[in-house]
Amino acid sequence: MVKLRRTMMYVTGNNPANIMEAHLYGSDSIMFDLEDSVSLKEKDSARFLVYNALKTMDYGNVETVVRINGLDTQFGRDDLEAMVRAQPDIIRLPKTETKQDIIDVDNMISEIEKQVGLEVGSTKIMAAVESPLGVMNAYEIATASKRLVAIAIGAEDFVTNMKTTRSPEGIELLAARSNLLMAARAAGIYALDTVYTNIKDDEGFMDEVKLIKQLGFDGKSVIHPRQIGMVHKIYTPTEKEIRNAVRIVGAIKEAESKGSGVIALDGKMIDGPVVDRAYRVLELAKASGVYKEEEQND
Numbered sequence: 001m002v003k004l005r006r007t008m009m010y011v012t013g014n015n016p017a018n019i020m021e022a023h024l025y026g027s028d029s030i031m032f033d034l035e036d037s038v039s040l041k042e043k044d045s046a047r048f049l050v051y052n053a054l055k056t057m058d059y060g061n062v063e064t065v066v067r068i069n070g071l072d073t074q075f076g077r078d079d080l081e082a083m084v085r086a087q088p089d090i091i092r093l094p095k096t097e098t099k100q101d102i103i104d105v106d107n108m109i110s111e112i113e114k115q116v117g118l119e120v121g122s123t124k125i126m127a128a129v130e131s132p133l134g135v136m137n138a139y140e141i142a143t144a145s146k147r148l149v150a151i152a153i154g155a156e157d158f159v160t161n162m163k164t165t166r167s168p169e170g171i172e173l174l175a176a177r178s179n180l181l182m183a184a185r186a187a188g189i190y191a192l193d194t195v196y197t198n199i200k201d202d203e204g205f206m207d208e209v210k211l212i213k214q215l216g217f218d219g220k221s222v223i224h225p226r227q228i229g230m231v232h233k234i235y236t237p238t239e240k241e242i243r244n245a246v247r248i249v250g251a252i253k254e255a256e257s258k259g260s261g262v263i264a265l266d267g268k269m270i271d272g273p274v275v276d277r278a279y280r281v282l283e284l285a286k287a288s289g290v291y292k293e294e295e296q297n298d
């Protein structure tokens with residue numbers, strides 16, 4: 001079954017109550033933050049708190065991610081030492097700029113895995129790209145390590161580095177988003193979009209989610225539980241889309257049984273890519289719990 005990463009909820013690493021309850025809100029992943037939402041004087045206590053939470057809490061099926069501090073900071077190495085031992089599902093490297101950043105993390109993780117007797121390669125990583133240099137190097141970053149399962153854009157830092165701000169339409173992010181997406185797709189990994197910081201602006205948030213879904217992102221980081229449902233709603237295939245996909249799959253099977261790879265349905269041509277998209281809709285629908293295989297025969 002396809003793995004859903006529609007929502008990855010940030011949880012500040014120094015907030016015990018949120019760390020204990022973050023998995024109860026229904027996001028596909030939760031991301032404990034040791035980086036920018038934690039002040040310098042709280043870095044050590046946040047690391048300790050997140051380490052203990054991962055060791056003792058049962059987060060069930062919710063994927064766990066930790067955003068560490070960059071390895072160019074005084075906290076990065078300690079974060080990595082602790083988090084490889086704590087074993088979240090994924091470690092997220094912020095502000096990734098070059099493939100060497102990933103290779104360095106990969107090598108350090110391998111060392112730690114060997115020290116603690118974990119299988120080398122078992123710790124997965126994702127890279128956040130948050131600067132023009134990172135965007136220019138997106139494909140090299142996306143293919144720098146077998147551990148890499150996803151790349152994400154960090155728009156707040158990106159627009160700051162670009163000497164601009166975020167607009168409602170997101171025109172200033174279009175090139176970066178597109179480049180990152182193509183890098184992820186070419187590398188065969190997930191592409192994740194950035195946070196929307198105005199928690200109260202549902203309309204603006206949903207417009208952004210529709211845009212990034214249309215671009216092709218697998219999902220988005222969120223910062224508040226109330227954003228989760230809105231993303232899932234937009235990302236879950238509708239009944240109409242499912243019905244249409246089922247009909248397409250049925251039509252092409254019938255065509256194939258007659259020795260043809262193309263057929264018309266409702267006046268539209270159905271061939272390979274159309275069928276691939278239909279199967280993708282059904283996979284997402286299955287993973288989202290709104291469709292079961294046997295319904296195809298109904």
Ligand SMILES: CC(=O)SCCNC(=O)CCNC(=O)[C@H](O)C(C)(C)COP(=O)(O)OP(=O)(O)OC[C@H]1O[C@@H](n2cnc3c(N)ncnc32)[C@H](O)[C@@H]1OP(=O)(O)O
Pocket residue numbers: 009010011012017018019021022033036037156157195223224225
């Ligand atoms: C640019 C960047 O780097 S962004 C990434 C880093 N940023 C973050 O990690 C911030 C994550 N978000 C948060 O910490 C919070 O949502 C805030 C601080 C923005 C707002 O928090 P609050 O003022 O507490 O929001 P609010 O009162 O609406 O919260 C409602 C409930 O949801 C909980 N909640 C809110 N956000 C989160 C979250 N991210 N994770 C888990 N629980 C949360 C609150 O604890 C509260 O629970 P309660 O009802 O049991 O008391």
Ligand SMILES: O=C([O-])CC(=O)C(=O)O
Pocket residue numbers: 036128130152153154155156157158193194195221
């Ligand atoms: O990863 C994110 O979306 C949040 C972040 O750090 C940024 O926008 O700079």
Ligand SMILES: [Mg+2]
Pocket residue numbers: 036094130154156157
């Ligand atoms: Mg950032």
